[in-house]
Amino acid sequence: MAKISIKDIASIASVSSATVSRTLSNPDLVSEETKRRVLKAVEETGYTPNRFGASLRTQKSGNVLVVMPDITNQVNAGIIKAIEKEAHKKGYSVLLGDTQNDPSREKHYADLLTSGQADGMLLFTPKLPFNVSNKKPLYEQIPPLVNSCEMIAHEEIYTVSINNFEGAKAAVNYLIELGHKKIAAIMGPLETPSALNRFDGYKAALSDAAIELNPQFVIKGDYLVDTGIQAMEKLLKLKERPTAVFCFSDDMAIGAMNALREYGYDIPQDMSVIGFDDITYAALIHPKLTTISQPLEQIGVQCMKLLAAQLNGNPPAQKAYELPFKLVVRQSTCAFKESS
Amino acid sequence: MAKISIKDIASIASVSSATVSRTLSNPDLVSEETKRRVLKAVEETGYTPNRFGASLRTQKSGNVLVVMPDITNQVNAGIIKAIEKEAHKKGYSVLLGDTQNDPSREKHYADLLTSGQADGMLLFTPKLPFNVSNKKPLYEQIPPLVNSCEMIAHEEIYTVSINNFEGAKAAVNYLIELGHKKIAAIMGPLETPSALNRFDGYKAALSDAAIELNPQFVIKGDYLVDTGIQAMEKLLKLKERPTAVFCFSDDMAIGAMNALREYGYDIPQDMSVIGFDDITYAALIHPKLTTISQPLEQIGVQCMKLLAAQLNGNPPAQKAYELPFKLVVRQSTCAFKESS
């Protein structure tokens, strides 16, 4: 592709490059007649200002970086989509970082910020990818940043998330209302705050209902389908089996349902299954999955808004944002029956 | 975050900025002793070279742009993931562009290339977002580019895809082998080459088997779940109903299956359903979906390799790459029975 610089436009329009620059980014400063000449030259040549020249001068990239552990995950994909849309609306481009929990990739993305390639960061992992010392205030050591879904416990960091504790509690309470007492949990990775909080919510709901926690009913998972399958296989081998299971993610719930079916059990008659997230496929599988719905679109938009506000130099005073979740009752849960 | 420039490192290490630059990008040119001093300063300060300075000078951004109509789509998400991984391996960062088929966003992303923010483009839509005249050779008018999945018919453009015609034919042939003769098609958007080719494959398979195409069996869709539902509702209202349906995407197949279930039909006894794509959830729904599998990982890797080759100045002579698809037989299809 031909490369045209501001100088080319300047010479075509018989003005200085300063005037070309003004016409494009501050047109009010330029007379109508001059503006017309410049725009004509821009039009004819298809000129787009080189971003590096501008960025080097302004020290702004116009990019935001999104760092996630796995973008194929339906939850993350839904959030990215909203971020992308909102970013585009505000004139930012989105750099995408899928870390796969690989430290070398986390470092690589962090460098994008230190090298100026992105102005700010939307972080969906629970670990700050910067070396932080507590000798200096945090905001001096990190770039403009919004942390979401996996909350970093630091009052200075902007966070956006649902209340995972309450969400989990609502899920388990619903099972209790249905008459279930033997309620298993297929958990997410306990290194993540989200899984930890959901576990606490599970325990709180049981405790509120004076149901003793059966340690055999608590199985570790990693939010992905496969561990849902494996966890359910373990539960089915138990002498005393649960009558309902709360899965910390829809993917694991889908895995659990596959395992149940594999072994010939009916859902929800033989076991009620409740998920977490409300991904698109939750409403499309059979039976349709009862779950806790996360407002993915809202999460994405809110993250981008908070980041943009920081980048514009208007950091809001409120740092923590809690978005509403919703219990969505579908067909994978039913009332407890003696026979089950 | 503190900003440290090459000059700071130079002064700390008592060398010129040229030497700092060499140490970082061409260490063989620097003596051991000098190198050590420079690296020490880099280490201590956490210096990362400002990319804009470098990019402005080298006229390279180190970014590649991925343009897709919808990143939440499981097919696209799977491809992105592979691209991201391969790009990272080769030292590129990925800029993500979700167009939502919005021309203003397509333009926005195209500008990223003209403005130098990305060195090359991975294009998953069937429309070149650049003004191209046929007075000049194409390669002078577009940036380094690889087109995938939705093929632009131009012999000069690098393309990566499965053979959609043959894939569709294989799907329909399988239904024919099972004894089906009344085979419906729920199609993708016919503006896309992929849907067009799959439609041709459908017609070819029928024709090869001397089955006349019933126009009532051919329903338009857009690859998404909802049109799968609607299309199946139309098919179920037909006086003479099909006994099998070929859906041009798994998402539409999932929609179609939901509609079938809604109306009390058994899958596959009452109707066989075959999809296309083999997204993760195809193997997780009930009954598990028979489908044509696309090698998403391979597609992503191949795209990125071809783009990198162009960017390195080694454009391969071969322009069109056809990757293998696979018929995956699961439980949503069965042999035709008179009764059905």
Next chain:
DNA sequence: CTGAAAGCGCTTACAG
């Protein structure tokens, strides 16, 4: 309203 000039942070021929 417009232009000349400085400078953002790099890299790289050139000279030594």
Next chain:
DNA sequence: CTGAAAGCGCTTACAG
């Protein structure tokens, strides 16, 4: 092996 210098393409205070 190393440094001085030019220049990539912009923007913006400054002067007029």
